[in-house]
Amino acid sequence: MRAPDNPVAAKGDVLLAVDNVSLGFGGVKALSDVSFDIRRGEIRAIIGPNGAGKTSMLNCINGFYYPTEGRITFKGVKRPKMRPYEAARGGIARTFQNVALFKSMSTLDNIMAGRSLKMKSNFFWQLFRHGPAMKEEVEHRRVVEEIIDFLEIQHIRKIPVGRLPYGLQKRVELGRALAMEPDLLLLDEPMAGMNLEEKEDMSRFILEVNQQFGTTIALIEHDMGVVMDLSDRVVVLEYGRKIADGTPDVVKSDQRVIDAYLGVAH
């Protein structure tokens, strides 16, 4: 994995800005007039009740949906309408609320697939699996092995991920996203359905990624304890609208947030 550009000094300037974004599906309005920003090097939590539009927000950020209104600025450039792979090339990686791994592939191959963008050797060499193609394959395998060591999943290296328990799948998915060496990592409920121990592991990995590699992270999470521990700043959505934004302490004591969460069992 890549060393940070300059984690501490860089923390602060805006990496991604969301301005007045709205998103509708026919009649349903998933997001209305949401604005917030994500600064370089921070862990930014996005919270809110189910159906609040959190996933839709991430989908807008990585180009899976295009906002009906408003704009998204990434690295200081207003994003044109783009396909998801272009967002990926711009340095945005992602995990999913419902694990979206390549089920039949092994852990190793899943994470290798995360290196796709970095692999350059041409078709000709691929035909023979020699020369540059093999050299590249070995180089990337090395990086992937580092990620595997980092996430402590050596023992499941060659197992098709479809057969892994849910908690491990989530971890592999994080590994696949890390393999992209992203500037911005979007994590959609990475700890949903995990037991306490698994949650602690996952929290540790997220913090380490953020601190060791300086990766900026946007994190959707329901467990308030985790959110409070991990995040630098929190944005709260409800019914597609932003109702609060600030440091965990500020958000925690916001009356509208308390109201929004009263009805939800957490």
Place this chain on the structure above:
Amino acid sequence: MFYREAGQFKSTYPADMAIFPLREDRIGIAVIILAAYSLAFLGNAFLLQAVMIPFLVFSLAAIGLNILTGYAGLLSLGTGAFMGVGAYACYKLMTAFPDVNVIVWIFVSGFFSAAIGALFGLPSLRIKGFYLAVATLAAQFFLQWCFIRIPWLVNYNVSGALDAPLRTLFGIPVLGATATPQTRYLVVLTIVILLTWVASNLVHGRIGRAWIAIRDMDLAAELMGIRPLQTKLLAFAVSSYYCGVAGALLVFLWYGGAEYDVFNINQSFFILFMVIIGGLGSLIGSFFGAALIFILPIVLGIVLPAMLSPFGLSVGADVIEHLRFMIVGALIIFFLIVEPHGLARLWQIGKQKLLVWPFPY
């Protein structure tokens, strides 16, 4: 026992990433290849002409379709037509430029079907599943119509059929009436081994991972920077290349000449059945599937009459053909229910058992 994983530790990544990391597997492959070549000198003409050559040709076509359907998850019902493009292209090329060696043209003809395949693969960006299957039927029927209606494709031959002119390699006839089954078998075998090796290189590398990624979870693949259109079109092109070469081999090195009808929709389906029964997403399965589907009628043709003749019953060739349809149809359903990963998975399980033999687990 002989087949053992134990003690073979991989100390380098290249060794671990080899396609056959186990020494026993590598030896096994070498033995099979050697046996296949020896067969040219040991086997009789019937075995080579009526069993081995078509088996290899269909295996190649099945590998082609498996790349598309098994690896990239794109269902195609146009395989027969893509094979036809290869055959007609090869015919045009070798009659227009008779001085260039025919082997060159066989390989080049695949590029024509690759291009046509990619063209008909364009809709795959927007449509999936059965919609795409219907779209590939457009290719099947349209291309077949071209084969019938464009006399230029057969050099205005009045019969409308393709025929194999005399062509040589190192002075030995490989095409045409004087080419012996032995030489034709050797040529086909070599081409199939070469292309299988290339296919295995492709599916084990970056490109194969992209195909499987698109198949398993296309949206996630795109969010990771894998471009869907390029990946799918490449699958169509490579797949059609294989089918095209297989088509050329089928007409010129097996049949020695053929009409448009060999590239009909039944051909498409039978290749698809080979892939399903052999195992979607398995190269070795393509060989198993081809063997089962192709050799079935031959076996039926020998076994059934032998079984029934004591009762004074005789079976015609047509009955055997009907039975073949029924059995193949039933086999498809059977495999989809019992082992969707096909014969290749059974083979895998067998090998796993062998690895731990004599212990039951």
Place this chain on the structure above:
Amino acid sequence: MDILYKVFIEPFVFMGEAPDLLLQTLWEGLVSGVLYALIALGFVLIFKASGVFNFAQGIMVVFSALILVGLYEKGVPAFLALILAIGAMLLLAVAVERVVLRPLVNQPDIILFMATFGLTYFLIGLGELIFGGNPKEMITGPLFLPQGTTELEMFGGLVRFQHLDIAAAVIASIMIGLLAVFFSKTRIGRALRAVADSHKAALSVGISLNQIWVIVWFAAGIVALVAGIMWGARSGVSFSLQIIALKALPVLILGGFTSIPGAIIGGLIIGVGEKLGEFYWGPLVGGGIETWLAYVIALLFLLYRPQGLFGEKIIERI
């Protein structure tokens, strides 16, 4: 320039000059369109209630017709043969439910789709094994299917209406109407529709999922039989009829897999479009374009509207 004229102007000039021929072509397109729609409805029926895309519907058309004429040729009286053919369709429905659907429930759609390929080939083999592979004449007289033609003088020419075609169009329309009523008005029909959304809904009307499958496959079998009789009467009964029946697939693409009006309109568009194309544009390329035109129309349409004529645009989620 010349080619542009031939493609874009001349056919229309010709249509204007000889409206009787145009009418004749439209009529023929309409008749095959209605029959396509009928076959397509068989698909819709099964797809709506079980989510299975039944590729074998085309072969069921041939298979059912083959049983009918095959039995008749073997000396069974026509109406008894008809009843036996219907019985065979019921048997088929039960067998399919037991042997194919039940073990494959919860598998991905594409697996079930491929299983129906297997069913197709099984039925081809079985049909030919029992009744032989040679084409057969459909029985018309004993089934009271009219023969002969009416020629009407119109637009300065004669337009021919085969009585059989009229009967086909009428019967197919009646069938389509009956199915539409069945789906929207009857208890079972509504349950069938509900089952696509939730299996509980079906159970609440007191029918099990397995029964529903048998019912829809049987219904689709009867639709196939009617289509097979009509089409068989027009072009003979043989397995090459399957190629025609497969044209219901582009119809479905146009109309959507779940919409009855979609199947009807799709059928008419394909039927009329392909006859017009063949008659007016076919000669430019040597004819015979009927074999693929339907698919190409559907393909081009798909590129423009992947969700079909009546389908809602689906936004995928992740």
